[in-house]
Amino acid sequence: MMDLKRSIRSMRLASSLRRAATGVAALAGWLSLSAVPAQAQMQTDFSQIEATPALWHIGDEDSDIYIFGTFHILPAELDWQSETVTDAFAASDILMLEADVHSPEAQQTMQALIPQLAFNPPGVTLTSLLDADGQALLAEMAPRLGASVAMLEPMRPWFAQIVLTLGQMQQLGFDPNAGVELVLLSARHEGMTMDYFETAEEQLGFLAGMSETAQVEGLVEGLREMDRLPQELDDMVLAWARGDMDAVNSLFLEQMRDEAPEAYQAIIVQRNHNWVPQIIERLEGEGDYFIAVGAGHLPGEEGVIALLQAQGYSVTRQ
DSSP states (O other): OOOHHHHHHHHHHHHHHHHHHHHHHGGGGGGGOOOOOOOOSSSSOGGGGGOOOOOOEEETEEEEEEEEOOSSSSTTTTTOOOHHHHHHHHHHSSSEEEESSSSHHHHHHHHHHHHHHHOOOOOOOOOOGGGGHHHHHHHHHGGGGTTOOOTTTBBBHHHHHHHHHHHHHHHEEEEEGGHHHHHHHHHHTTOOOOEEOHHHHHHHHHHHTTTTHHHHHHHHHHHHHHGGHHHHHHHHHHHHTOHHHHIIIIIIIIHHHHOOOOHHHHEEEEEEHHHHHHHHHHHHHHHEEEEEGGGSSSSTTTTTTHHHHHHTTOOOOO
């Protein structure tokens, strides 16, 4: 039995990975889980929500840059495209995303990355990394999510948890094809070009780089907490859709920042600090950008908006 300190640490890792799963929806296409009835339902009817997600603007004489916080996988019935967002998108010449994970070239890259980063070396199975209790928990929970232990066996623990989390999200009505990035990509007007902050390999590296112990603890605790995910997602999507950045900061970031500081630094802070100079570089050039990155990167003292403001730039909420 884990002692209290280890138990708390594993819960922190599980929470961080559940939040990370909402940001790696591109991985959902790698495995199709069987359709099984959801064990819990979302409380909110998202078709009835009048969404006003947060959008910011920064500009100078020859550049207008809109910064939009996204949710990478969403309930299919949620209409999040407010007039403010669609007008800003239509006025932009360049769409800038976190990373290219959707183009044919990116898919080829992912085909090479996934075996390297997400699967165990030959002779190592997922269950061989778990103790008896973890094996029993996986055998109990995987079928509830339309998976099987045999399907999960080749996977590293971090990837197995992402796959199971995405599978549960899809049971609850979340659709990777309804995620903001894919909708924006399909809505590009003629002549709109693409730009990116980072590579797919960099985006996956923070998960694949965790120690094996941390991955196992995160997976097992994530399975134990599976029934909490519907309420967490309900709260997170509502906060995002309403543009409530205080709630986004609380729900997405505070627990990670306070309880899993290493994950918070790697997933959020380091990337934010990497992105801000790239935004400034584009502002100092020419062009009208629509920047779309995960909503959790924008609020808070270490968020992209505050970091830009700290350097003297005027960033206004639209």
